[in-house]
Amino acid sequence: MKKLILLALLAFPVLAQQRTSAQLGEDLQKLRVLGSVLHVAAHPDDESTHMLTWFAQQQHWETNYFACTRGDGGQNLIGDEQGVPLGLIRTQELLAARRIDGANQYFSRAFDFGFSKSTDEALAFWNKQLILSDLVWVIRKTRPDIIFTRFPPDARAGHGHHSASAALAIEAYKAAADPKMFPEQLKKGVDVWQAKRLLWNTFRFPGSTGNSTISDSQFKVNIGDYLPFLGQSTGELAAFSRSQHKSQGFGFEVDRGRSTEYFATLGGEAPKEYLWDGVDASWNRVNPNIDTLIIPIIKGYNPAKPYESISALISLKKSIQALPKSPWTQKKINEINAWVVNAAGIYLGATTSQGIVAVGEKLPIKTEFIVRAPIRVENVKIAFAGIDSTIKGTVEPYKKYPFNRSITASAPITQPYWIQETKATGYFNVSDQQKIGQAKVDPAYTAKAIFHIQGEEFAIERPVQELIIDPVKGEILQPIAVTPKTVFSLSSNVVLLPKGSKVTKTTNLYITALAALKPGKIEVKSGATVLANIPLKDGMKAGEKQEWPISFTEASVPLGKLSSNIQLHISSGTDNWVDSLTLQTIEYPHIPTQRYFTPVNLSLLHIDFAKKGNRLGYIKGAGDKVPEALKQMGYEVDFLAEKDLTAANLQKYDVVLTGVRAYNTNDYWENGYPEIMKYIENGGNYVVQYNTASFLGPMKSSMSPYPLLVSRNRITKEEAKPEFLLPTHPLLNSPNKISENDFTDWIQERSIYTAETTDPHFEFPLGFSDPGESQNKGNIAVTKYGKGQFIYTGLVFFRELPAGVPGAYRLLANLLAKPH
Secondary structure: OHHHHHHHOOOOOOOOOOOOOOHHHHHHHHHOOOOOEEEOOOOOOOOHHHHHHHHHOOOOOOOEEEOOOOOOOOOOOOOOOOOOHHHHHHHHHHHHHHHHHHEEEEEEEOOOOOOOHHHHHHHHHHHHHHHHHHHHHHHHHOOOOOEEOOOOOOOOEEEHHHHHHHHHHHHHHHHHOOOOOHHHHOOOOOOOOOOOOEEEOOOOOOOOOOOEOOOOOOOOEEEOEEOOOEEEEEHHHHHHHHHHOOOHHOOOOOOOOOEEEEEEEEEEEOOOOOOOOOOOOOHHHHHOHHHHHHHHHHHHOOOOHHHHHHHHHHHHHHHOOOOOOOHHHHHHHHHHHHHHHHOOOOOEEEEEEEOEEEOOOOOEEEEEEEEOOOOOOOOEEEEOOOOEEEEEEEOOOOOEEEEEEEOOOOOOOOOOOOHHOOOOOEEOOOOOOHOOOOOOOOEEEEEEEEEEOOOEEEHHHHEEEEEEEOOEEEEEEEEEEOOOOEEEEEOOOOOEEEEEOEEEEEEEEEEOOEEEEEEEEEEEEEEEEEEEEEEOOEEEEEEEEEEEEEEEEHHHHOOOEEEEEEEEEEEEOOOOEEEEEEEEEOOOOOOOOEEEEEEEEEEEEOOOOOOOOEEEEEEEEOOOOHHHHOOOOOOEEEEOOOHHHHHHHHOOEEEEEEOOOOHHOOOOOOHHHHHHHHHHOOOOEEOOOOOOOOOOOOOOOOOOOOOEEEEEOOOOOOOOOOOEOOOOHHHHOOOOOOOHHOOOOOOOOOOOOOOOOOOOEEEEEEEOOOEEEEEEEOOEEEEEEOEEEEHHHHHHHHOOOOOOOHHHHHHHHHHHHOOO
């Protein structure tokens, strides 16, 4: 099983290209099925993977999953990416899951803004009508016979996004059939559509008690059958699919037996015998004669020689083409085309040795075309970037036909389509209607092969990819990106200048030339202000990196927070241009490399700020950017490993701080706990940032000297008014006097996974309330222990510090100050 999972992790570019002969046999069965289903939920990892797998692999229905968001607001168990980059990771994890379970993936334009406690809040934040239009578009495009949600449209869903997804599905179920709803879509290639029924796939999540929405009165479906053509059950496939959500810690136990799924009817006639009652998912809905043509093809199929069925498939294709054109005829023609290409063993590769190429630079591309079956393929044309290559006559089976070309990169900068335009607060702006719902990032370049088999034209298209030969992993294919001529970054995007400190601080500017620069100069500007003049006496070679310090004195920066985007105004020879982007790269072994571009933002914080203590020990957790902020605050930061967690060693630190989810991700706490308690008892200050406590993220040790629970409670309103429950408490007064102003301009939320305890040792100096809820005081829990103190905080410093929120710096400094 481990080998199979490893294949899924490392061979992601290959999985979609070739089908085994057993799978091709099942694909012939799929040609007989004209049924479509759409599943609707809120986030990546919300989907009912078991049902998607059952529909796609066992029932052979066209199976689609619509996620309202890309999961941008979630937590990240594997790294420090947040927001849009986390959404990129979770998008790819979802696509990896779909490659395993066989479903298709769709998204809306909604941005995941973090946990929400109400349907109304989520829909208002997203712009309800916009996201409803996205779902209606996907329904009209995929024309599902059955729509089923993962959640109910009420508080039982457990998350405002969850319930909002169901509320949207209920409205979209009717709206998609109403020509008065979003009539502009009807001019873009879709038509109104009414699904037969809308269902809710009720749930009882593993490991959760008291969170069941199933009942014996609901419609039941037994799933989990063994699929001989794959050598696995649908439950096994579903577990492998589910386990692709690695950033959320969703590694799942394999279920090899049968299980029961439950459904409640939300719209349409309730099913009595099958989920598809009243739906004729056969060729009767188009032309019953086609099915009579498919049956003998299935009976005559030879798995040892799948190419022997190509003639029959081409004949079948012609019969379907002779019918009146409809969405189902086109879908089945596409399936036949893919089947023929796979049966013929046709391979088209397009690779380059470069992962990135700057606009205007040369990109060498090697294409390779091979027919790996004894069939006649003729008149092959290979096209990419406006360059055509032809193979005249008949292609010789098993012979490699390579073409080496070099192009000048002229494509737009490679950017995921949903972040090309400036994002609104609650949603991505996407102007192209045809992109709505699209899951994938568009490749920088593609290669296309057009060829003929028995007089019929076929075509395949593949992305141009970087070919890497790793001495351990072998051949690895990764996406490529077109870039600006230069990219740059700052060593710190937040510069803290305490009021009255008379300090001078420096952030280093790192410029990388992705294309050769001629002699000239670079002006570094923040708006109209020139931050630096950099001479390019000898120019810069492609790939060369240079570093320049940019200094700021306290006297030169106005009081408060000053944020701006930085630009490079470049004069290189006779050419002049402006570059304003940094290249961000996301690399994990289970997803393709993701590259995207963001503006370079600099925040100058000239604020009242003080701290106590200098040396800080940091215990890493799931990954965050807090350590960079700590260095701006003036701390000397040491990263602590298991061997460092002894009372004697910890005594040299004024404070020890854990990263987010440190107690969920590290395994050494049982040994470290008594030593940390000694450190506190001897006068140390131990501060723990948020952890989760659930069946998916269990706490691996006690962390507090007295009983303390981590709850699922949170304050989702980032503008929630602070309530100073203990106004004279040192944590609110020293070394910084904390006021309501310190909670201005927070992002996404106030706190998550707050503390709960009835132990009298603890104090709770700060409270918040979300609308309609009682006060939550577990945002900071503090207790003295011996000569020192322990603090647990659910406050989201990991979001606020990188965002340059002044009050977050001041409040964290108070938590880190040694106790009196």
